[in-house]
Amino acid sequence: MGKFISRAKRTLMLPAFALVIFLSGCADLVVLDPQGPVAESQAELITFSIIMMLGIVAVVFVLFTYMLVKFRYRPEKEGNDNYDPTHHGNNKLEVIWTVIPLIIVTVLSIPTVTTIFELENPPEVSADTEPLVVHATTANYKWFFSYPEENIETVNYLHIPTDRAIEFKLSSADSMTALWIPALGGQKYNMAGMENTLYLQADNEGEYAGRNANYNGSGFAGHTFEVIAQNEDDYNAWVTEVQESAPELTEEAYVEMLTPGLAANSEYSSTHLDYVDHGTNEGREYIVDQHGGELGEKLHLQGGREIWDE
Amino acid sequence: MEAFLDFFFGEFLVTGQPLIYGAMVSIALGSITVIAVLTYFKAWGWLWREYITSVDHKKIGIMYIIAAIVMFVRGGIDAMMMRIQTSLPGMTFLDSQHYNEIFTTHGTIMIIFMAMPFLIGLMNFAVPLQIGARDVAFPFFNNLSFWSFAFGLALFNISFIIGGSPDAGWTNYAPMAGAELNPGPAINYYLLGLQLSGIGTLGTGINFIVTILKMRAPGITMMRLPIFTWSTLITALIIVFAFPILTVALALMTLDRIFGAKLFTLAGEGMPMMWANLFWLWGHPEVYIVILPAFGIFSEVISTFARKQLFGYKAMVYAMVIIALLSFLVWVHHFFTMGAGGGVNSFFSITTMLIAVPTGVKIFNWLGTMYRGRITFETPMLWALAFIPNFVIGGVTGVMLAMAAADYQYHNTYFLVAHFHYVLIAGTVFGCFSGLIFWYPKMFGHKLNEKLGKIFFWLFMIGFNVCFLPMYFLGFAGMPRRTYTIEPEWMPLSLTATAGAFMMAAGFAVFVYSIYYSFRYAERETQGDSWGVGRTLDWATATPIPFYNFATLPEFDSKDAYVGMKDKGETTYDKSKVEEIHMPSNSGLPFFMMLALFIASFGLVWEWFWMAIPGLIMFFIVMGIRSFDYNEGFHVSTKEIHEIEQAARGEDSK
């Protein structure tokens, strides 16, 4: 039995041990390293909940270990081992361990609810500037970012200014997808025939990974994009450059890109919103009207990113 | 002819993947072996009479469990393939489409064809025994339920060699799974396979409610029911109200795909999110369908091997009732990111977190059961004990996921994957293992080898943590679920997870070996109370259990019925009280009824109405035959009962 206890201890040590290794070894935990106010309020909520939960885990593990050590059967101690086969309850204790979880749930609910409502609006820190509106549309493993005011569109990457809220208008031409830039904040779904709004903001310049987080078929792993956060001047220079040098996005070219497949980054000096907005009821059937029977094609991607890029 | 061959090799059989050819060959070899063995031992008649047509709840339970273990292997192989593919960046073991098919079948099989039948098998075996009944309320329908499940399982599983596996995830979201974006038979297999097996699940639910309400032995009042029986009753109630929702959802998508309806489509103003709502309106209660019976098993096992009454019996029952009610009020937490607005998300955040309260009460009550006990560490107890800390990790991360604002970051990531494996493996799978090993001697007349059982336990349990703990961190590192290839920065954690998966597989292999080893070498059981510390009526029967379960029963006046019997020196064989016993007859009709539905469903999968319609007609004909079947069962004479009971108790029958 002693062997069991030492094994049990080792088992209980395992999670703690593993935690230390992972945190030191591969600490690239992007969700806990926020680069903007939205991700920051989420990271705060997450950290708060982790601390609370570790507390609960600690209490249960201590009690559990105590019960195992104290009440394991030792034949030699029979008679004075406090054994009571008819012991079956204690109202006071049961009330306590009902009320305490209720209190914990209440304590967790308050910041949860306030954060939920807070995230429905642009971050307060940039309340004095108008958010930049970007339509983010997905279609068969590609991302289309349309800037209606600037009248430009990019495929599979986007530039954003720092310290200004971005108002993403999310929609999809086909399957349900989700826009997720973990460094800047949590996701929301893109759906056909309706429009979701997601506010994100970058405080620091840099390149961030973005992706579709909601499984949508055979090209899902390649359904990613890059976010380039720049200061306002650099951003404006980029916009001007695209406006002046990029070609227009013709409807034929756009329709062609709607079929299943990955695509290289590209940019245009007009947006597809001119002919279709998949986020409206009128736009929801567009892809079916255009491509009918060709949408069932399956991609057979092999290996990793470096291979698809070729 | 040429057109036919084109179709046969082009669309009907899945071709072009070496792994699939390998699977085809092994399936062919496996089938030939089984057929050869059965023929050699002239076992076909035996199989038909003793199992396929059996209405005996014990045999039906065993059939469920065997099917579940086979599916555990299939789902486990899927899992291993996924872990290999995601162990290193740039792996080319599977392509994206193949990977998608594999995680889809892994999820569907593990929930629908492994976890549920495993638990239903244990319920079938143990519940009638625990309440002192001779069988379930509707033995014929019990057999029908089994065959509905078995044919549903067959339909779902043949997809990977005939026509192609479904590839839209076990959640099968529209419009991705609709005919516009995903034509062909693959998704139809999902829809009809689940539909077919769902009939059986609903049947089981109704059967167990009536059994538990109406067939309890005298003196076993509701508040004296063994806790596993309580968990079964509550599970059955959830099934009755949740499964019709799945039935409707599947039927609606079938209408979309096969009959051109526009419910979840892009065209015709369909509403794809309605699928997500219906799916999770069933899907969340489904989670509790597979966890509550496991809770019941843990309660039985912990109280048995702590040699004590269960702590807080009433609280345990009420906690399960509250969990069952709340399970219907939390479905939106599966898609907080749908943009339903702050009010909706806040409401569902709070209802979800509230589930932690009754669950917490249960955890503390299990700890309370251990308090002042005499705990020994037989293998069923090891699984039950390991459940507590591991499940708590899964539970607290569930609370974290329930916080909608934070969930925007966890949603559809490996954090979620880690969470639900922590609750489903540490809860359901540990529970299945615990229960199977616990009742194994009553099922097969010998225990599983304890030493091999302990090796199995430690390998599997440690491997489980090595596999899934890193996944929480992969979630924080931004890794989405269902991606077939990994980014280089996720490699250390992902590789660790794969190593853990191999440990689990090794552990399971030891378990399979222990079945063989114990069959050959284990000591045969000579008395009914296999572990010597049984508390409920299942342990009061002789081993092997007579087919009618109990010759006689005393009047009970407390919980833990068998403890009371032992105190008073009573048995299930009181010579003076033996009377004739009425038992139901076996029937082959359920098998044919479900075979007919299988044919009809297979026809529908391929949209072959020439096949589907005759199949349906055949089904209704067999139903009609059943309606005219006035078989009243048979009577077991007192003489035969005396003989059986005395033989089982090693007494001379003179």
Place this chain on the structure above:
Amino acid sequence: MSAHTEATTGPMEYRTQEGRMNILGFWIFLGAEIALFATIFATYAVMIGRTADAPPPQELFSLPITLLMTFLLLTSSFTCGIAINEMRRGSKNGLLLWMGMTLVLGLGFLGLEIYEFEHLVHEGASISSAAYWSAFFTLTGTHGLHVTVGLGWGILLLIQLYQRGITPRTASKFFIFGLYWHFLDVVWIFVYTVVYLLGMVG
């Protein structure tokens, strides 16, 4: 487990343990049916207004036909009640007559429903026209399918009654059939109100 301990008083369908369990089991099954229809109603409610290019229901629904359908089904529920009453009195012929009448009325309902469906399809509203119409045909069709199954079942029971007379077994079967039939009637009242009356208001 004690099917042979038969009571000698009380309604015949409740006299055996098996009879009692069958009836309880069927009540629970009806609970599941309520969940089933509730889900279809919910889907229907969500799809209201989503008619795309197809004609809206206000233009197509015909009050006289659906009113007649309602009348037939409500009457059949009434005759079904009388039939069970005749069964309790032990009158085999009464049961045959009234149950036969129930089935004829049910058949009339079904005939009208098929006629109505045909009319709708003719006007350009089929299951594949738009989300609303898919939901409409699913809801009314599921109810219609239940009535059809009920008709087949009822005929089989009448044959058994003719062969065996009123016994605890047949009585239990008829009683359960009665539950089913009344249930379909209740569902139809909801269908009529939610689909037709509200649909015509618009």
